[in-house]
Amino acid sequence: MDSNTSSEKREPIQPRRAGGRQRVAELLAAASDLMAERGYEATTMAEIAARAGAKIGSLYRFFPNKEAIAEALLQHHAAIMNEEYEALAARAADLSPEELADILIDLMVILYPRVKSLPALMDARTDRAEIRHTSRSRALQGIAAALQVCASGLDATAAQDIAVVVLNNMKTMLGMVLKDVPTTPAAPDELRSMNRLYLAARLGSYQRE
Structure with missing residues (x-):
């Protein structure tokens, strides 16, 4: 059996017991770390098992091949992001535009350790454009929903327009933290201030119900 792929067509096992779920979480965390460090193609099943402190048979018990792990990670990352945006929308009514701006600008930075293999996973997929989209x-959608809860008079079109600007600011903040874009020690705080002023100006005129 190849260390990365298998001819088996079975679906990954969904454990019912807490111990099994914990083991799957550990295996996925190990896979995510390795793929973020080395890339998808360079990561092997044996390395994933070793990083998780598991036997290779335990890994294959839950995942028939590396492709199954990648698919599970993509679903896991999507669930994490959905939960975060839903939680933010649930509390956005109690936030000022400035408070919401501060949470949003750092959201990708906070989420990154939990979804850090996403770029490597997308790079290895033929459907990367669809996944990215x-x-x-x-x-x-998550940003726009939080904006509309924070400012109840904000219409959907304006919320989407503002969300695009905020999302780009969020990506820039993550790039600064990861040193992937030009930055200086004070630049992240400047970006936070800019984002705060922008949302205060755009949302402040809308009356809450």
């Missing part, structure tokens, strides 16, 4: 749409 879906991920972007999910983020825009």
Whole structure:
């Protein structure tokens, strides 16, 4: 059996017991760490098992091949982001535009350790454009929903327009933290201030119900 793929067509096992669910979580966390460090193609099943402190047979018990792990990670990352945006929308009515701006600008930075293999996973997929589009749409919908809860008079079109600007600010903040874009020690705080002023100006004129 190849260390990365298998001819088996079975679906990954969904454990019912807490111990099994914990083991799957550990295996996925190990896979995510390795793929973020080395890339999808360079990561092997044996390395994933070793990083998780598991026997290779335990890994194959839950996942027939590396492709199944990648699919599980994509679903896991999507669930994490959905939960975060839903939780933000649930509390946005009690936030000022400035408070919401501060939460949003750092959201990707906070989420990154939990979804850090997403870029490597997308790079290895033939449907990367579709995955990227879906991920972007999910983020825009989540941001727009929080904006409309915070400012109840904000219409859907304006919320989407503002969400695009905020999402780009969020990506820039993550890039600064990861040193993927030009930055200085004070630049992240400047970006936070800019984002706060922008949302205060755009949302402040809308009356809450």
